[in-house]
Amino acid sequence: MIMDNLDVKEWIKYAEEDYAAAIAMAKSLGNPYSPRKVCYDCQQSAEKILKAYTIARGNILNKTHNLDLLLDECVTHSADFESLRKICQPLTLYVAITRYPPLMKVDESDMNQAIKDASQILEFTKSKLKEMGYEHNPE
Numbered sequence: 001m002i003m004d005n006l007d008v009k010e011w012i013k014y015a016e017e018d019y020a021a022a023i024a025m026a027k028s029l030g031n032p033y034s035p036r037k038v039c040y041d042c043q044q045s046a047e048k049i050l051k052a053y054t055i056a057r058g059n060i061l062n063k064t065h066n067l068d069l070l071l072d073e074c075v076t077h078s079a080d081f082e083s084l085r086k087i088c089q090p091l092t093l094y095v096a097i098t099r100y101p102p103l104m105k106v107d108e109s110d111m112n113q114a115i116k117d118a119s120q121i122l123e124f125t126k127s128k129l130k131e132m133g134y135e136h137n138p139e
Helices: 005-026 034-056 067-075 079-097 108-131
Strands: none
Touching: 005 034, 005 108, 034 067, 034 079, 034 108, 067 079, 079 108
């Protein structure tokens, strides 16, 4: 099943929304849930934008939260994605450790790094998608 242009744009939109939610939550100073929720939303943003790219390249949607596996698919189409390897690995951890107790605590420094890493993945992948003619244009 190959997704069409609209579906790819929807994946981009959702990735952007998850990142925007992370930024908004990070700005909620004093909110004790911020680091955990921000890290999760950052992982979700990265996951969705990598899925958008693989779908745009004609791949079947891989139902995984593992950013390394998604990155492997991206690398088969563009070796440039390998530059994201180091920042995908820590973000992948946030799928489980931020949602289920008592695996691990995350703090403000983890949150700030997750924001930086998610931004890099999002912007890099969006530039690759734009080269292919895919771009989310908010109305």
